[in-house]
Amino acid sequence: MYSDLLNALPEVFGLANFLAVIIGVIAGIVVGAMPGLSATMAISVLVPFTFGLEPLVALGLMAGIYNGAMYGGAIPAVLLRIPGTPAAVATTFDGYPMAQRGEGGFALQVAVVSSSIGGIASAFALMLLAPPLSKVTLLFGPAEVFWVAVFGLASIIFLLGGSPVKGLISACFGVFVSVIGSDPIFGSDRFTFNQLELLDGISIVILLVGLYALPPVIDLLETPLKTGVSEDKLGTEPIWKALPRMKGFWKTWIRGSLIGIWIGILPGAGGSMAAFMSYNEARRASKHPERWGEGEPEGVAAAETANNADTASALIPALTLGIPGTAVAAVMLGGLLVHGLQPGPMLFRDNPDVVFGFMWQFLFGAILLVLLGGSLATNSFARLLNLPRPLLGSIIIVLMLIGVYSIHGRMFDVYLMLGFGAVGWVMDKLKFPLPPVVLGLILGAFAEENLRLALRIGRGDWGVLFRNTTSLVLVALTIAVIVGPGLKKRILDARKARTAD
Numbered sequence: 001m002y003s004d005l006l007n008a009l010p011e012v013f014g015l016a017n018f019l020a021v022i023i024g025v026i027a028g029i030v031v032g033a034m035p036g037l038s039a040t041m042a043i044s045v046l047v048p049f050t051f052g053l054e055p056l057v058a059l060g061l062m063a064g065i066y067n068g069a070m071y072g073g074a075i076p077a078v079l080l081r082i083p084g085t086p087a088a089v090a091t092t093f094d095g096y097p098m099a100q101r102g103e104g105g106f107a108l109q110v111a112v113v114s115s116s117i118g119g120i121a122s123a124f125a126l127m128l129l130a131p132p133l134s135k136v137t138l139l140f141g142p143a144e145v146f147w148v149a150v151f152g153l154a155s156i157i158f159l160l161g162g163s164p165v166k167g168l169i170s171a172c173f174g175v176f177v178s179v180i181g182s183d184p185i186f187g188s189d190r191f192t193f194n195q196l197e198l199l200d201g202i203s204i205v206i207l208l209v210g211l212y213a214l215p216p217v218i219d220l221l222e223t224p225l226k227t228g229v230s231e232d233k234l235g236t237e238p239i240w241k242a243l244p245r246m247k248g249f250w251k252t253w254i255r256g257s258l259i260g261i262w263i264g265i266l267p268g269a270g271g272s273m274a275a276f277m278s279y280n281e282a283r284r285a286s287k288h289p290e291r292w293g294e295g296e297p298e299g300v301a302a303a304e305t306a307n308n309a310d311t312a313s314a315l316i317p318a319l320t321l322g323i324p325g326t327a328v329a330a331v332m333l334g335g336l337l338v339h340g341l342q343p344g345p346m347l348f349r350d351n352p353d354v355v356f357g358f359m360w361q362f363l364f365g366a367i368l369l370v371l372l373g374g375s376l377a378t379n380s381f382a383r384l385l386n387l388p389r390p391l392l393g394s395i396i397i398v399l400m401l402i403g404v405y406s407i408h409g410r411m412f413d414v415y416l417m418l419g420f421g422a423v424g425w426v427m428d429k430l431k432f433p434l435p436p437v438v439l440g441l442i443l444g445a446f447a448e449e450n451l452r453l454a455l456r457i458g459r460g461d462w463g464v465l466f467r468n469t470t471s472l473v474l475v476a477l478t479i480a481v482i483v484g485p486g487l488k489k490r491i492l493d494a495r496k497a498r499t500a501d
Contacts, residue, residue: 005127008356011056012364020057021361024064025368031065032072032088034220039069040328044212045396047205047335048403055339055354060361062335066328067365070308071115071373078107078300087307090275094292094299107300110246112373114253114301118308119366121257122264126312126319127359129265131348133320142454143465145344147474149447152323154481156436164485166432174440177202184449197412204334204441206413209400210420211437212331215428217400218421221393249301252282256302260309264326265316278306312362319343319355322443330438337442344446 011017031042042065050058073088078095091111098107153175157167180191181201192198256278263274282302283292292299315332317323322343324330333343341347347355404417424434451465458464465471 005131005356005359008353009360011353012060012357012360014056016054017056017060017357017361018364020060021064021365022368022372024061024066025068025365025372026064027061028065028068028070029072029075029373030068032069033075039066040331041213041216041396042069043328043331043335044208045399045403047208047331047338048406050335050338051406055341055351056357056361058335058339059354059358060365062332063358063361064365064368066311066332067115067119067308067362067369068373070119070311071112071304071369073307074111074115074300074304075108078111079104087275087310088303090279090303090307091300093279093303094294094296097293097295098297098300101295103295106245107297110249110297110300111304112369113243113246114249114256114304115308115373116366116369117253118257118260118305119311119369120363122261122309122312123359123363123366125261125264125309126316126362127356129313130316130320130359133316141468142450142457143468144470144474146447146450146454146465147471147478148321148323149443149450151474151478151481152317152321152443153436153439153447154478155323156433156439158481158485163431166430167436170427170432170434171436171440174437174442175444176440177207177437178441178444179448184445185452195412197408197410201445202416202441203413204337204438206404206417207420207441208331208334208438209404210417211424211427211434212327213396213400214418214421215425217393217396218425221390246297246301249298251285252278252298252301253305255281255285256305257309260306261313263306264310264313274306274310275303278302308366312359312366315362319347322446324435324439327435327438330435330442333442334438342446343442 028039028042031039043062046061046065050061053061070087074091074095077088077091078099095104095107095111098104153171157171158164176191178201180198182188182199183190189199256274259278259281260274263277279299279302282298283289286292286296286298288296310326311328314324314326314329318329318333322333324333336343336347341351341354400417401414404413405411427434427437454464455462466475
């Protein structure tokens with residue numbers, strides 16, 4: 001399996017593939033630097049434009065954007081105290097005070113080096129952990145794969161945070177969308193409402209662009225940012241001069257990388273949790289905790305290392321089991337499907353050159369952060385914060401419309417995308433999570449297909465779903481995921497009640 005990893009390396013060094021990673025990193029930094037925009041939205045907009053590209057070129061763009069955007073969020077967090085991405089909230093704690101005293105440039109240098117280290121650690125974790133896990137999952141039959149899909153849905157619904165009921169409703173909506181079209185076995189129409197355009201089902205690209213790209217743009221147009229960046233906040237210096245001042249951060253980098261990788265593998269956790277946990281642990285281990293929150297560079301290092309170490313590691317369960325660890329990973333699964341790559345154990349067997357090349361692209365994207373982000377961010381990308389938001393929002397909407405129309409060359413897809421955008425905007429306002437919708441669409445049809453196949457093998461006997469030890473383990477894990485959060489809450493409430501008495 002690891003020989004396939006080495007064999008994929010020359011392919012990645014192809015001009016088009018390597019150039020895709022470079023462009024992706026630059027675009028990701030720009031997107032991350034724009035408050036209100038995110039890697040999820042950027043990749044959603046990008047996916048329709050990758051149809052004519054080779055799979056590795058398209059995936060290289062996505063890997064670059066993911067790496068770049070996670071660092072780019074630190075730029076407004078440091079300079080304006082406005083997190084460019086949700087994961088950059090913890091970066092504001094010490095990054096903004098540093099900018100206030102004229103050390104914004106050094107804070108961004110710390111952020112880019114820490115982001116690169118976290119991303120490199122995450123890429124190595126993906127390379128080392130995903131192949132053996134995929135070998136285990138190759139032993140799964142239809143019944144086991146069905147339970148993996150159910151476990152994935154349950155994980156996103158009940159571990160994502162917020163209301164499990166809202167998560168369940170979101171997932172059910174995604175599953176409903178997945179069954180629209182022709183029945184895969186009998187060929188009968190399902191929920192097409194006599195629309196010929198729906199016979200082939202709903203493209204995941206249309207759903208992704210509508211749900212993830214349109215609502216943030218609407219919010220961007222509603223609340224335009226008018227604050228600029230003054231020159232005295234930057235205090236720029238070459239990165240080679242800044243590196244010696246970071247030599248004492250190695251413990252923070254190791255700790256943050258481990259926390260980020262662990263959080264990334266957990267479904268639904270995400271970079272925000274990793275950044276806060278890393279920040280708190282680093283502060284607790286510090287010899288001078290009283291300096292934290294007042295401009296401590298190590299605080300920036302702790303937050304940025306962890307929120308970037310969660311990037312590639314979130315794809316470990318996504319690529320091997322089809323269970324994305326984050327919203328961005330869910331969108332990237334959609335990108336794989338667009339290019340005919342089914343996430344799961346068969347991906348490693350049928351397309352090893354693509355999946356292992358994708359891993360190398362993540363590693364190179366993390367390394368390129370220092371070269372591109374370190375030299376360009378403080379001098380160029382920070383100025384982009386002054387770009388008029390109405391202009392930016394209009395450009396993104398036009399790109400969305402062109403991208404969706406180019407899929408099949410019909411306005412029906414555009415109307416469908418706008419409809420999903422309206423649904424996504426309402427769900428966002430009502431605090432309904434969006435990742436379960438995407439996972440419901442991806443895993444809904446997958447679960448249905450394997451359930452029906454298992455029942456055909458068992459000649460209609462539902463007991464076939466519970467005969468294998470692996471199936472029983474997955475059932476137990478699913479029940480634990482469903483019951484666990486409620487049980488934990490009851491235990492904590494009981495402890496609080498005893499403490500109050």
